[in-house]
Amino acid sequence: MSTFTIFLVLIVVVAFLLIVVIMVQNPKGGGLSSSFGGGGTQQLGGVKKTTDFLDKSTWTLATLLLVLILVSNIAIDRGSAGVESKAYDADAPSTQPLPAVPTTTDTTTATPEDSVAE
Structure with missing residues (x-):
């Protein structure tokens, strides 16, 4: 088990505990602590x-x-390895040629009057 895996497990456990602690808190509206007996659990301790x-x-x-994160x-x-990015290749040329733009050899031009047959 790698060190990163251990940290990952610890992060998940702490995140789960944080969710539980936040859900148990008693906000203005009551929260989950009121569902499990409300103030009775707090009165059981005797103080706030x-x-x-x-x-x-x-x-x-x-x-x-x-x-932990x-x-x-x-x-x-x-x-x-130093750089493992596939987007960066140190051996590749610094500039790449642009793709060729096709040229048209048609010298005739159509005018709007040519397309309208009267």
Whole structure:
């Protein structure tokens, strides 16, 4: 298992946890926490520490997700070659010739009067 794969799995797990933490929070309208018993879960703790914990965990998970995404960029295996782009070829000539434009050898010109038969 490569390092990038490990980072990818961690990113997916943290993103899933972040979604769950955001969905559990109690917004003005109630949120999912009200569906599972509402304020009873917060009263069970006795204080409003649940909202503080959810707020801190949201910021922590969001920061962790951002850091994992940035660090995973370092773990990408780019190979030993310098430039692997197929659009850029160092051996190719710098300019390419333009395609030939077909020329017409017809010297007769049609006028509007010629096309109208009276």
